[in-house]
Structures are given as C-alpha cells and as structure tokens.
Amino acid sequence: MSTTAEDLQQVAKRLASYTAPEEVYNDLVASDGEEVDPFAQRNVSRRIIDRESGYHTRRLNRGISPERHDPFSEGEVNLESRSYTDVMREAELEREQRRVLQKLEEKKKEAKEAAIDQSSAQKKRRWDMATTVEAKATSEWSKTDEVTALKNRWDETPRVSIDATAETPRKRSRWDVTPMVSSKKSRWDETPANGNSQFGVTPVGNLGLITPTPGHLAPMTPEAQRWEKDLDARNRPLTDEELDAMFPSTGYKILEPPSGYVPIRTAARKLMATPTPMAAEGFVMLEEDRTQMYDLPAEIPGVGNLPFFKQEDMQHFGKLLDDKDESELSVEELKERKIMRLLLKIKNGTPPMRKTALRQITDKARDFGAGPLFNQILPLLMSQNLEDQERHLLVKVIDRILYKLDALVRPYVHKILVVIEPLLIDEDYFARCEGREIISNLSKAAGLPTMIATMRPDIDHVDEYVRNTTARAFSVVASAHGIPALLPFLKAVCKSKKSWQARHTGIKIVQQIAILMGCAVLPHLKNLVEAIAHGLEDEQQKVRTITALAIAALAEAAAPYGIESFDSVLKPLWTGIRKHRGKGLAAFLKAIGYIIPLMDAEYANYYTKEVMIILIREFQSPDEEMKKIVLKVVKQCAATDGVQPQYIKEEILPEFFKNFWVRRMALDRRNYRQVVETTVELAQKVGVTEIVGRIVEDLKDESEPYRKMVMETVEKVVSQLGAADIDTRLEEVLIDGILYAFQEQTVEDIVMLNGFGTVVNALGLRVKPYLQQITSTILWRLNNKSAKVRQQAADLISRIAVVMKNCGEEKLMGHLGVVLYEYLGEEYPEVLGSILGGLKSIVNVIGMSSMTPPIKDLLPRLTPILKNRHEKVEEACIDLVGRIADRGAEFVSAREWMRICFELLDMLKAHKKGIRRATVNTFGYIAKAIGPQDVLATLLNNLKVQERQNRVCTTVAIAIVAETCAPFTVLPALMNEYRVPELNVQNGVLKSLSFLFEYIGEMGKDYIYAVTPLLEDALMDRDLVHRQTACTTVKHMSLGVFGLGCEDALLHLLNYVWPNIFETSPHVINAVMEAIEGLRVALGPSTILQYVLQGLFHPARKVREIYWKIYNQLYIGAQDALIPYYPRIEDDERNNYERYELSMWL
Amino acid sequence: MDNQKFCFSSVTLRIDFGFQDRFNLNSQLEHLQSKYVGTGHADTNKFEWMVNQHRDSYASYIGHHALISYFAVAQNECIARVKFEFVEKMLQPCGLPVPRDEQ
Secondary structure: OOHHHHHHHHHHHHOOOOOOOHHHHHHHHHHHHHOOOOOOOOOOOOEHHHHOOOOHHHHHHOOOOOOEOOOOOOOOOOOOOEOHHHHHHHHHHHHHHHHHHHHHHHHHHHHHHHHHHHHOOOOOOOHHHHHHHHHHHHOHHHHHHHHHHOOOOOOOOHHHHHHHHHHHHHOOOHHHOOOOOOOOOOHHHOOHHHHOOOOOOOOOOOOOOOOOOHHHOOOOOHHHHHHHHHHHHHHOOOOHHHHHHHOOOOOOOOOOOOOOOOOOOOHHHHHHHOOOHHHHHOOOOOOOOOOOOOOOOOEEOOOEEOOOOOOOHHHHHHHHHOOOOHHHOOHHHHHHHHHHHHHHHHHHOOHHHHHHHHHHHHHOHHHHOHHHHHHHHHHHHOOOOOEHHHHHHHHHHHHHHHHHHHHHHHHHHHHHHHHHHHHHOOOOHHHHHHHHHHHHHHHHHHOHHHHHHHHHHHHOOOOHHHHHHHHHHHHHHHHHHOHHHHHHHHHHHHOOOOOHHHHHHHHHHHHHHHHHHHHHHHHHHHHHHHHHHHHHHOOOHHHHHHHHHHHHHHHHHHOOOOHHHHHHHHHHHHHHHHHOOHHHHHHHHHHHHHHHHHOOHHHHHHHHHHHHHHHHHHOOOOOHHHHHHHHHHHHHHHHOOOOOHHHHHHHHHHHHHHHHOOHHHHOOHHHHHHHHHHHHHHHHHHOHHHHHHHHHHHHHOOOHHHHHHHHHHHHHHHHHHOOOOOOHHHHHHHHHHHHHHHHHOOOOOHHHHHHHHHHHHHHHHHHHHHHHHHHHHHHHHHOOOOHHHHHHHHHHHHHHHHHHHHOOOHHHHHHHHHHHHHHHHOOOHHHHHHHHHHHHHHHHHHOOOOOOOOHHHHHHHHHHHOOOOOHHHHHHHHHHHHHHHHHOHHHOOHHHHHHHHHHHHHHOOOOOHHHHHHHHHHHHHHHHHHOHHHHHHHHHHHOOOOOHHHHHHHHHHHHHHHHHOOHHHOHHHHHHHOOOOOHHHHHHHHHHHHHHHHHHHHHHHHOHHHHHHHHHHHHOOOOHHHHHHHHHHHHHHHHHOOOOOOHHHHHHHHHHHHHHHHOOOHHHHHHHHHHHHHHHHHHOHHHHHHHHHOOOOOOOHHHHHHHHHHHHHHHHHOOOOOHHHOOOOOOOOOOOOOOHHHHOOO | OHHHHHHHHHHHHHHHOOHHHHHOOHHHHHHHHOOOOOOOOOOOOHHHHHHHHHHHHHHHHHHOHHHHHHHHHHHOOOHHHHHHHHHHHOOOOOOOOOOOOOO
16 A cells, blocks of 8 residues: 555545535526526517517607697697697707707717827727717717707717617616616626525525515516515514404513614515525425416406406506596596496407407497597507507507597597507518508598698608608508599609608608509509609619619519600619619619510610629629629519520620529528529520539539529429420439439438429430439438438339339339338338328329239238328328229228228328318228228218217218219118117218218209108208208209209208298308209299298298398399299389280280 | 498498397398399388389390390380380389388
C-alpha cells in the first residue's frame, strides 16, 4: 500500500456527500425562476391580439372618435357632435404637428452629424448610437414632443413613432417594466431571497408552490387566486366573538396585551408564521371544478346562467353585478343595462340564449337608439382580450342592427369604421369577408355622401395604417354603390395637390377596387385608368409605385380585354422602366407584365422586345422581390402569341438559365415555384428538348432540393408537351438522371415519384430497354429498411404497370406480382396500402387468368387484411377484392367469398364514402358470382343491428344485389323480412325497396303490383318513418314507371299517400311532397289537380295552406299542362270567369 | 348591384321568419315558389286565382301555334289578330278587380 492511496482515501472520506457541480445548481436555479411550461407552445391562444403582427396591432392606436354631426338629419343639431369642418381641422392639425416634429428631428440629426463630423473623423461604430439616443433624451425638444404627442421619448425616430407606441403596450423591453404591473414575470423582477424557491436561503412557505410568496403577491391565475382566498379565510385571526363562542364563559379570563406589544403587519413575516398547506395536507390534486369560480359570479342578475364569465368581462359588464334597485335607475341607465345584458348573452351565452338575445336586440334596435348601442358594442370590439368567436358574434350584432337603424347610424359611421376596418386586413379570410359585408351594409345604410364625408379626413391621415385600411374600406363602398358614383371623388382625390398621401390613398383605392371587383371594373376601366394615369409621373416615389401597382391590378382584373383603355399609360410605363431603379422599377415591370398579355400579337412582340432588355439586366438583381416579379413578367411575356420561339431561344434562355437555374433558387419555396412555372411556360414556346436538354444534367446535381426542382420541371414539361421531341441520346441521359435522382433521394418526395411516373408513361414503348434496370431498382428499394422507401417503390409499380404491359414485359410483371405478394405481411399500414395498390394495378393489367401468384392463392391472403382498419389499407384492399370479385370470381371457392362477405359488413362502417361505396359494389359482384341467396341472408340479418349508418349501407347493398341479380331473386326474401315485428327491420326493408326502385328504374313495372300491398300497409302505419320511407319508395317507383301503363296501381297508392299531406315533421312532409311530385309525373297533372281543388278554398286555414303549397308545386311543375284542366267557373254579375276560347268547336 | 340588393332583401327576409319556419326544409321551396307570379297562398281569393288562370291560358294559346291557328279558323280572323287580342285581354282578363274584404 502506498501513501498516495491512503491520501486518496482520506480525501474521499472528507466528502460528506456527492453533489452536482455548481454550474448545474446555477442552471437549475435559473430555470426554476422562469417556470418553463413545456406545453406552452401547444397551448394556442385564441385571443386575436396574440396572433397579430405589429402592423395589425396599430388598430389599437385609433381612438373611437366622438360622434359626428349628420348634415342630412332633420332634427336639431347636437352641439357636442363634430362637423366635417372640425374633423378636417383636426386632421390638418395632426399633420402639421407631424410635419413640425419631423422638421425638428431632421434638424437635430443634421446638428448631430455635424457634431460627429467635427469631433471625430474616425469610422462610425455602432456604439455611437448610444450617445445619440442619450443626446436626444436630454434634448429640450424631445420633452415637448412627449407632451404634445404622448410619445415614448426613447424612440429613436419620432417619425415612425406610431409603430413605437403601438409596440409598447405589447412588447416591452424588460427594462421599462415595473415589476408589479407586468403580467408575466421574469426572474429578474423578483427579490433574490425568495426568487429561487427550492434552493433559497429562507424557507418561506412556498413549498406548496402555489401559496403566495412575497415575490408573487399578485397571483396570475384564477387558480392561484382561489388558493389565496382559501388560505386567507383559514388563516385570518379569530375575532373576539368567535373566541367567545369557542370557550366556556366561566373559568377563563381575558388578558390584556402587554403595553409594548405591536402586532406584526408585514405580509412576508405573516406568511412565514403560517403553516404551509403542504405540511397540513400533503400534495393535493387540483380538481377540475369549473363551476367554482371565485370572485366571478356564476349567475348574472337578469341574465341567467352563463356557460362562462371571464375575468375580462368584469371590465365591461361589471355594472350588472352591483345590486342596485332597478326602480331607482333612470330610463337611460335601464336601457344601458338592458343592452348590456343582451350583449353579454350574445357574447357568452349558449346558442339558444344567443339567438333570442340577438333577435331582441335587432327588434328593439330603434328603441334603444344608435348611440347607446354602439357606445357599448364598439368598446367591446376594441377590447384587448377579444377572441375570434366573440368578434364574430359582435360583428353579427352590428350587421343586424344596421338594417334596423338605417340612417340613424350616420353620426356613428366613423366609430364603426375604426372598429371594422381592421377586419379588412385580417389574415383570416372569413374575417375579411365579414368586414366587407359590414362596410357594404353600412355604406348602404348611411349613404354615399356620409361615407365620403366621414372617410375623407382619413385619406391623408398621418398614419399609413389608417390610410391603408381606409383605402380598402373605400373600395368596398365603391362596390356597394357602384364605381360611377364614386368616380368623381376618386378623380379629385387622385389629383390632390395638397398632399401626396391623399394621391397615394386615392390610387390605392383604385387598386383595391380592381382586386375586389375583378372583371366588373371593365365598364369603367378607361375612367379608372385615366384617373390614376398621371400618378406614373408623380414627384413622389411612393405614388409612382402604387400607381404602377394599381395599373397592374386593373390589367389583371380586365384580362383578356380592355387594352385600349391602357393606351394612355403605355408611354409613361415604358419610359418609366428606363428611368427607375429598385422598388419603383419592380412595380413598373409588374404593370407591364400584366398589360402585355392583353395586347394583340404584333404589339405584344414589340413591347416584349422592349422590356426584355431591362428584364435581362434585372435577372442579376439580388433583390428577392425583384426576382419574383422578373420571373413573373418573363412568364407573362412568353405566354403571349406574338413572341417568337427563335427570339426566346436566342435572347432569353441563355441569360435565364445562367441566372435562375442555380442551386440557391431551389432553397426558397416561392422562388422555386416561380422558376418552375416560368420555365414550363418557356417550354411551351420553345419545346421540350430545348428545356429538358439544358437541365437534364442537373438531375445528378449534388444538391437535393435542386434535383427536386429539376425533376418537377421535367415532369411538368413532359406531361404537358409529351416526349415525342426527345431524341435517343437525351432519352438515355434523362432515364439515367431520373434513376439517379430517384435513388439518391434522402427525403422521399412525391415530386420524384410523379416525375418518374410521368416520364416513363410519356416515353411509352421507348422505355423498354430500361425496364430491366428500373425493375431491379424497385425490387431493391422494396427491400429497404425505411418504410417510406418501400412505400414509394410500391407506388412506382402502380404508376408504370400500364407501360410495362405495353412493352410486353409480362414476365417481369409476374415477378413483381410475386414479390409484392410476399410483402403482404408488411406492418406499416401506409406501405401495405401502397403494396395492395401495386398488386391491383398489376392484376388490372395482366388479367385474372395470367396473374402470378394465382388468384386462388392471392385472395385468401387478402381476407385477413380486410380486417385492417387503416383507411388507406381498407380502400386499397376493398378495391382489389372488388376487382377480383368482378372479373375473376370463379377462381375462388364460394365459401371463401362468404367469408369475405362477413368481413365486408364491418367495412360498411368506414368513414370514407369511397370505401363504403366500393364495399357495396363488391357485395353486388359477390352476389352475382355465388348467387344472391347466401349474401342476402347475411345482409338481411345485418338489418337488425343498432347502428344506423350500418343499416343504411346494408339497405343500399341489398338494393345493389337486387339490381345485379334481378329483383325477383331478392324481393320474396325481402318482403318476407317485413313481417318481422321490429321497427328497424321493417324500415330497413322499406329503405331497401326505395333504393331498389331507384336503381332498377323502368324494370320496376313488373314488380309494382307485387309490392303494392306492402306499401299500403306501410303508408297506413302508425310510425312516421314507415310512412316517410314508403313515400320515398312511391316517388322512385312512379318516376321509374312513367309511361309504362301502371297508372292503376299508382293511383291506388296516391290514395294512401294523400292523407299524409297534413304531416308537420319536416322530413316526412318533404317525402310526401316528393311522392306527390313523382306521381304528378307518372299520372299527369290533371289527376293531382282534381285532388288539390278539393281543399284550395277550404274554410280552415291550415288546410288551405298545405293545399296551396301542393298547388304551387304542381303549378311550377306543369304550368302549361294544367291549362285545359282548370275547372270551369261561371261568370258572376261583376266578373267574367269563363274561358270561352276553350269551348270553340269546329 | 342588383345581386347585392337581392341579398339585402333576402337577409331581411330571413330575420323576419319565425323560429319554426327557419328550420323547415320547405321554407326554401316556398321562397322559390313565391317568385312565380301564378302561385298562390292561403289568402288567395277566387278573383286572383282566376286572373292567373286566364293569363296563363292566353300565354299558353299564344305559345302553341296549332292552338292559335285553330282559334283563328274558328273565329274567322287572321292569326296575328287573334294573338293581338289575346295579349290585349291579358291586361284585365276577368274585368275589374274585386275589392278584398279586410279581415
């Protein structure tokens, strides 16, 4: 033993315990404070505000403006409301203020730059920024800013201050958050002592996790609140009364507290003194108890039980909870409460509550008045916590009351717009539609002059957000009132000399109109183009850009008509593309791209050549947006008639391939798609070989996304243009490349599969030499470890099976069939489905008799797979089995088919309609193969099951069996089954009859007399469904045998159908009406008319109502045919009712 | 424009419907029927019904050439004259309207 070993042992002994390194502790401590919720990402917030971008939240900056004066109203003028002049003046002021601020900012910047230039000639580093901010903060000017515009003085640029203020309420930097206010705490906010609960020095009572510690004084969840409340109640000091009650009155003495005693008041100390809940009860599972909401009432007085009442609702609806005596309130207050209750019911109530409340609020809208209604609805819509559903409901309320209020809404138009306009740019399509509908209704209710007067001040509003939404709203107004009504205003705005913002917005309105109304702009195209044309030469860059975009939108909407309207803008556009660079150029190019397709061939050719120079120059542009537009324009130019293939080949293609067919383009999804589309379009002009020849080598490129892009292009080009152009050499390279790309894929992609399938199918017979190689690739991949690879290989078989057959490779296919058969034990359902699909395509192609493995071996292997409940497997399997039953039933024993029948019954439950239909058809095939008796017995037994869908499918199957095996094989057994005294079975029989007569059509004439007694019975049954189904049967029957001489039986049935016309259940009355309709066809309208005439003027209204309904139905169906059958009515002293013409006789 | 007006009216209509009517499968059918002039309802009176019959009859005679030539021969008039008279008669086929009794 050496001393060193002893030393080591001693050292080891000195360690009392092994602990984790310090870093780990620190780590744990750090993460503990954050309380990371692993499901936080999954728990998607439903609040609208949480999914909005910074731009969208700018809506919150807009205040709901005070009411405006309605110049069209006859009543007295409300002095508080603002007139148009006031609003315009305010807007002017705001603009002026903005302008001054901007000036000041510029001046400051200049001064600063000058200072920097003076002080240091060295290179600017980003640290300089800090000093600039500081300088600004201390500057005198910025303080005035703050006062005037309520701006954050830390803003670097007051010009975009709107964004900044918009951001601040949402996303604050943690430095400017006061710890108590923020709802989500970072660990930095907490006091160090109890921030780290587990390893903290002071053992505060926070082991129970939810107990309030000083660090968590403001609990965040209702859960925590509940706990807190609970604890407070238990831990509160006992009062004197309680103590008196507890102790006997004698034998105890109440002591005076010592004179120096002061009770402890600090919260933290108090909590330390109390026992934690942990110690008392141990761990408690929180029960999901939703009814117990502390602080939140379960029932609101006058509203009833609501499904939920959120904390945030208190803010708006709190008033309902103060138990004031209603008799003391004024009329106005009562009205307010009434509206509040209705709104609360609509927002939080159950659907029936909501419905009645919505009706009430609609009916009483005029009594309530526009003011009180909107003053409550609009703030709710601006609420921070609004969810989609709530917004939808409130918007619906506005929609409904708009109709009722009509012109009364005028003073509130702007308020409503402020709230509704943001919907127009919502990312949700339905929200946008809703917004459009409301604004359209609003503008119809308020009238065009009011709308223009209200929205005019927003057109040159300082905030771009406001201008944007206003432009969209205006386009909706235009679609509601028609473009001509708005045109004079638009022209004036687009020519505004006062501000470029107004021009910009005006032109944007035109753009939005084009987008919104599509080809409906055509009648006004010339006017619209002329209204904005001058914008192309505006001195403001932004105006020029938006003008070009508006023209692009107009041209897109007008395509393929209306080129003559664009004459006036052609020249400025073409000179423009030479003058501009960057964004402006992109917009101009876009406009040209949309105009060129409208031109006739000659002009298109000329202009394409003009623009192509610029386009080719811009091929190299690094700007993504520019790239997209250039690609789009090239596509549009190439698609026009006038452009010659020769020109494209020589001028465009070399540059195009050099710049766009690079690996980088494959990485961005949108670029990728655009490049593929454009290339395909070019291929339409120059042919397959030109394009495929250029890119085919890249199928062997080392970048996979790029290979994919090549493959997709090849697929699209070949599928559109065929492979006839491809010569032997190219064909070889192509197949080689495709095989390489197919084998080398690391992510199995449908693109590769489609490409492979398309090319092979296009080449047809020419692919024969390569089939051996392709097959061995498939076989190799079928054996792969990865399921995806196997699936893809099996899918490929089904794609190329037809071509293989055409090439005469039966032997190869037989081999593939055997291999697939061996893989039927596959455990991945997706793969199994594909394998079954592959087998089916092989069976389809080579036929039942020459199939290897033979059908008699194959089918028994499929029977157990029918039990598989995976949708894809189910579908593929039933398809294959159905195919075999159809074509090769004789290869399999009847007993096997019966076994399959039983399996099939379960498949009638499948969710997918295709599967159910395939199953039902298979029943038909099997019945045909082995005779209907056994199959029918199985099906009739199945009518007894409980499940409705299963029964319905069974009835369909019975009908199909009857159709395939002739009805007389089925009807006796079926009608016999009707004698079973069980509702479901009888209904099932009737339903089968209904389907049966629907399917067999005019074959039904031989069976009508057989089933009539049964139908008589059913039509007299007590059960409604009996009569309903029987009526449906009568309908199908009568439609089937029209003109075949079965009128006697049908008339007999009509007598049984007729008494049912007084049914009220919707399905029954519907069936009865349809039966009468069917009989009308078969018996002729006169018969029905004679029945109807009995009741048209019956003294009882209920009778008249239904008789007139039948009359109307009859009238619409056979208006002309009724003419000779109307009853002859005698003239009276006043009127002549006789139709004399009909009594003329030659 | 017209289309939108139509939507407007149809929506108001929907609001005005009672509760049961809205769930009735036939309500749509009734709406469709009400678009035909010749259809009736429980409060249609004899006069209105007859007027519709007469107008339909005249329209039908005019539409069927064989019928109108038959009438022409019977009345010894030319076809165009008979046609014209029928069209004229469509205006007030049964004479002056009967005043509706208010109930």
